[in-house]
Amino acid sequence: MIDPALLPHMRPDRSFQGLLLTLQTFWANQGCVVLQPYDMEVGAGTFHPATTLRALGPKHWKAAYAQPSRRPKDGRYGENPNRLQHYYQFQVILKPSPANLQDLYLQSLDAIGIDTKLHDVRFVEDDWESPTLGAWGLGWECWCDGMEVSQFTYFQQVAGFECAPVAGELTYGLERLAMYVQGVENVYDLNFNGREGAEKVTYGDVFLQAEKEYSRHNFEHADTDMLLEQFRMAEAACAKYLAAGEDGERHLMAQPAYDQCIKASHVFNLLDARGVISVTERQSYILRVRELAKACGAAWLKTEAGGGAAA
Amino acid sequence: MPDLLLELFSEEIPARMQAQAADALRKLVTDALVERGLMYEGAKAFVTPRRLALAVHGLPGRQADSKEERKGPRVGAPEAAIQGFLKSTGLASIEQAEVVKDAKKGEFYVALIERPGKATTEVIADIMPDIIRTFPWPKSMRWGTGTMRWVRPLHSIVCTFGTDIEDPEVIRFEIEGIVSGDVTRGHRFLAPEAFPVRRLEDWLAKLEAAKVVADRDRRKAIILNDAKDLALANGLELVEDEGLLEEVCGLVEWPVTLMGSFEERFLDIPDEVIRATIRANQKCFVLRDPRTGRLANRFILVSNIAATDGGKAIVAGNERVIRARLSDAKFFWDTDRRTPMADRLGKFDNITFHEKLGAQGARIGRIVTLAQEIAPLVGADAALAGEAARLAKADLLTEVVGEFPELQGLMGRYYAQHENLPPEVAAASEEHYKPQGPSDRVPSAPVSIAVALADKIDTLVGFWAIDEKPTGSKDPYALRRAALGVIRIILDNELRLPLRPLLVSAARQILGEEHYEHNPHDALGVESFADRLVGEIIKGLTRRLAHVPRGEESTAAAGAERIEGATLSGDLAADLLSFFADRLKVHLRERGARHDLVDAVFALEGQDDLLLVVRRVEALADFLGTEDGRTLLAGYRRAVNILRIEEKKDGVAYKGPAEAKLLKEAAEEHLAAAIETVKHQVSEEVKHEHFAAAMGALSHLRGPVDAFFDAVIVNAPEAPLRANRLKLLDEIRSATRGIADFDRIEG
Known part of the structure; x- marks a missing residue:
């Protein structure tokens, strides 16, 4: 049930930011550290080091954060009511996955106003795999009245390493969820700030122009020569930082190296959207990013937070 | 209990x-x-x-208690053996064992182990x-x-x-x-x-x-009945879907069936697309309007809860998602129809069909050539068949098929119809994929047949060329299905279509000059043929060199290359034909035919006309069902047995014909004459493909063969007579070879 004490403009069913804040508060109350988005372009919240890297190693970890996700290929010049090349994921990671993770998830839905006595919430098989991250897990897509509103995954492997303990990951598609609870058919009509009348700001006010501009950029103008070069440079830099950070049993620079892996991945997505990567090349680019991810994962496991370096 | x-x-x-x-x-x-x-x-x-x-x-x-007697060492055996026995039987001391006397072995210990049941x-x-x-x-x-x-x-x-x-x-x-x-x-x-x-x-x-129906079958029955009732109450029919029902009953513990609707404007989309959209994404059933036979703008969803509002919110939510999905589908359908199919073809050059088999574009080119080659043989217009083949895969690049791969072919038909392409071309788009499974329909329109055969043969030959044949239960490219498809198309349409030339020409295209230039060794899996090839080339070279004067080796080398090409595609065709024979056997066996008869017919040289093979098999089966057939088979076996034994003894193979002047007995002469006549008749009848008549002719051998064995001693003391009679027996064998290899017949 939505907290009745909330001011109208803060209600998750009336305000996009209200929804985000409600989820943040909910998971903060479960003991998560509430982080801010990672300051790089990523394709999904999973790329945030707070998930990818923290999922590795023995140390316990609970975090929640919103992450803008860039999918250059999904741009539709602002003309599709459901598809965006930039959207928000709300990401929760709990390691080890608690026994009541499903219940916690359902409570979080309740907090944003989805009453499970009124709505049909279902856990439908959906195994998750990220070829670029060398990661996979088993879980579900969570349906509310036939609409997928979240991904629910028990990580089994990340960067090619077994996860032990296993982390549970929840990914809420914020726009979809907001459209559902606000009862809106077009993403650009979402009420962003919860105000009405002249004070109301919609999702379209904030992002429509950006969607148009980035669609042009992603499909027509992104400088492919530069991007190809950037990919090469990020790949080389990643290797260079990994080598420089080696310190016997320890590793001293896993995170800066991983930044370059993130960079390479995003550059690849842009190149893919520009259509300059052939089918066969595509596979090899994915493998190249995966190699970076694996190397970074191995390095992370030798850091203190990765549990590898005794104090 | x-x-x-x-x-x-x-x-x-x-x-x-x-x-x-x-x-x-x-x-x-x-x-x-x-x-x-x-x-x-x-x-x-x-x-x-x-x-x-x-x-x-x-x-x-x-558990029941169990007793076991275990034999141990003899009395007076070394201490170590006694200790080992006690340990393995759990006895505390050797006194607990019984001593048994045996006349041969003397006294030894036996432990009686009683195990109480758990x-x-x-x-x-x-x-x-x-x-x-x-x-x-x-x-x-x-x-x-x-x-x-x-x-x-x-x-x-x-x-x-x-x-x-x-x-x-x-x-x-x-x-x-x-x-x-x-x-x-x-x-x-x-x-x-x-x-x-x-x-x-x-x-x-x-x-x-506690709102859980634990029995899976009961959940299924509830969903099906409720869905049908709900449909009926609204004057509609449920489009039954066993696969979807199976899935949906695994998504709910407490099935509650509800009905929703969508805007009528979405009914512009083909039914199959609506159904695929609603089924794949939403796991909902669609409904048919019995008055029009088309889908109605309703759907049935199966919820997992009895909601407090009777399901209103759930229906509204599902309707919203389905509306969005159908909007996408409609957008795809409208977009697709704006681009002519032919305009999409260029893209195929950049799409890999298979890493080792090159681009989809090249493959389509091969199918076009092959379809044109097949067309006159199946009564289709070659130009039309070529055009149909060129466009048959074009729908793979459409948005709708991208979203719902299972609609490939069908969408091609819709788009071709939309473009007012010839109806044969539209039909071939859909039908060239058929038959997909044993119960699927077999295409019967000539153009569809030509494209379907070309597509399947190219697939088979291609994967054969790169050595990706099916093994055991692994058949990732569904090659068995493709071969069975070829068989069914030929048999059901009663097509006279020798396969070997088609396989060879498909192989020629795949192993073409260009590939040789670019990937002389690896890309085509040529290495897998290399050993055999090298052998063949050397043989060929030697043969040629033997006849070719010195100084003209370059011609010889060119000849060797020709041999390589011919051998590679020829071997491949032979190998594939035997795969077809296996598939045909499976197919015929499923329809009750004897696989040994198929073998018997395939054992003859150059059997690549499936329809003729089947007709021969049928005639042979009929013949063997008659008294004449059975007796002749017995006579044949007697002849062959004698031959085999005597040939082994003598270390020579007796080959007919027998010499007339050495025929002494009447029965002998009679048989020789009968064989002469029958051989001629059989070959005449076979030439005209009158297999039943050929069998009839063969049956005339029965009497003379029986009479021969009654009256004549094959192993005559006079060597020339004996040899001549053995030659006569070989003549019986060769007379039957016009029909089948009788050695392969069982039972």
Whole structure:
């Protein structure tokens, strides 16, 4: 049930930011550290080091954060009511996955106003795999009245390493969820700030122009020569930082190296959207990013937070 | 007799795994019980999204006691042997063993080991952890800090044992901190509280009260009946869909059927697209309007809860999603129709069909050529067949097929119709994929046949060329299906179509000059043929060099290349033909034909006309069903047996014809004359493909053969006579060869 004490403009069913804040508060109350988005372009919240890297190693970890996700290929010049090349994921990671993770998830839905006595919430098989991250897990897509509103995954492997303990990951598609609870058919009509009348700001006010501009950029103008070069440079830099950070049993620079892996991945997505990567090349680019991810994962496991370096 | 109840309660089990898991649990547990001497009367497994359960009915309370006599060392054997015997039998001292006398071996010890049977509860507690740990889930996972695997996190286990007149006993065992007990939970949302259960009946009744229908078949029946009723009440018909029903019943514990609708404007989209959209994305059923035969703008969804508002919010939510999905589908459908199919073809050059077989564009080019070649043989217009082949795959690049690959072909037909292309071209788009399975329709329109055959033959030859043939149960490119498709198209349409030339010309295209230039060794899997090839080339070279004067070796080299080309595609065709023969056997066997007769016919040289093979097989089967046929077969075997024995003895092969002047007996002359006539008749009839008549001619041999064996001694003392008679026997063999290889006939 939505907290009745909330001011109208803060209600998750009336305000996009209200929804985000409600989820943040909910998971903060479960003991998560509430982080801010990672300051790089990523394709999904999973790329945030707070998930990818923290999922590795023995140390316990609970975090929640919103992450803008860039999918250059999904741009539709602002003309599709459901598809965006930039959207928000709300990401929760709990390691080890608690026994009541499903219940916690359902409570979080309740907090944003989805009453499970009124709505049909279902856990439908959906195994998750990220070829670029060398990661996979088993879980579900969570349906509310036939609409997928979240991904629910028990990580089994990340960067090619077994996860032990296993982390549970929840990914809420914020726009979809907001459209559902606000009862809106077009993403650009979402009420962003919860105000009405002249004070109301919609999702379209904030992002429509950006969607148009980035669609042009992603499909027509992104400088492919530069991007190809950037990919090469990020790949080389990643290797260079990994080598420089080696310190016997320890590793001293896993995170800066991983930044370059993130960079390479995003550059690849842009190149893919520009259509300059052939089918066969595509596979090899994915493998190249995966190699970076694996190397970074191995390095992370030798850091203190990765549990590898005794104090 | 007591019953066992077992329930493994977990997070949501994927729908597609549930039925198999229920079977596996029943088999694993009952097998383990039987293996330990515990027979049972019946067992039934249950499965819902959150629980996998098993009831085993009529088990004994304990295992029977067992006695075993074990022979030990002789009396007075070394101490070490005695100690070993005591240890292995569990006896405290050797005095507990009996001493048995044996006339030959003297005195030796025998231990009488009595094992009291264990209580069934104890046996079950022993076997369960292992069954759970090694359960054959197609995919399983770890969770939390544990190391055990299950399909999704396992939460609790019920395990009780007892008769209906007592309180059942809880069988305790532990697996990764989960201790089995007698407590379960109801529906996730409608009755989440925990409650104790006793036995199967109690478990079923309490679950039902807690909004869980545990029996999978019952859930299916409820969904199907309710869906049909709901449709009927609205004057509509449910479009039944067994696959969807299977899936949906695995997504709910408490099925509640509801109906929703969408705007009529979406009915502009082809029915198949609407259905695919609603089925694949939303797992909802579609409905047909019996007045129009087309889909209605309604759908049926199966919810997992009885909602407090009667399902209004659920229907509204689903309608919204379906509206969005259908908007996408309509957008795709409209967009697709704006681009002519032909305009898409260029893209195929950049799409890989298979890493080693090059681009889709090149493949389409080959299919076009092959379809044009086949066309006149199947009564199709070559130009039309070529055009149909060129466009047949074009729909793969459309948005709708991108979204719903299962609609390939069908969409091609719609788009071709939209462009007013010739109806044969539109039909071939859809029909060239057929037949997809044993029950699928076989195309009968000539243009569709030409394209379908070309497509399948190119596929087969291509994967043969790169050595990706099916092995055992592995057939990732569905090559068996493709071969069976070719067989069915030929037989059902009664086509006279020698396959070898088509296989060779497909192979020529695939192994073409250009490929040779670019990837002389690896890309085509040529290496797999290399050994045989090298042998052939050297042979060919030697042959040529022997006849070619010095100084003209370059011609010889060119000749060798020709030999290589011919051999490679020729070998491939021969290999593929034998694959076709195997598939044909399977096909004919399924229709009741004798596989040995197929073998007998295929054993003849150059059998690549499937229709003729089948006609021969049929004629042969009919013939062997007659008295004449059976007797002739017996005579044939007698002749061949004698021949085989004598040929082995003499170390020579006797080849007819016999010499007329050495024929002494009347029966001999008679047989020789009959063979002469029959051979001629058979070959005439076979030439005209009158196989029944050929068999009739062959039957004229029966009398003379019988008379020959009655009157003539083959192994005559005079060597020339004997040799001549053996030659005569060989003539019987060769007379039958016009029809089949009778050696291969069984029974």
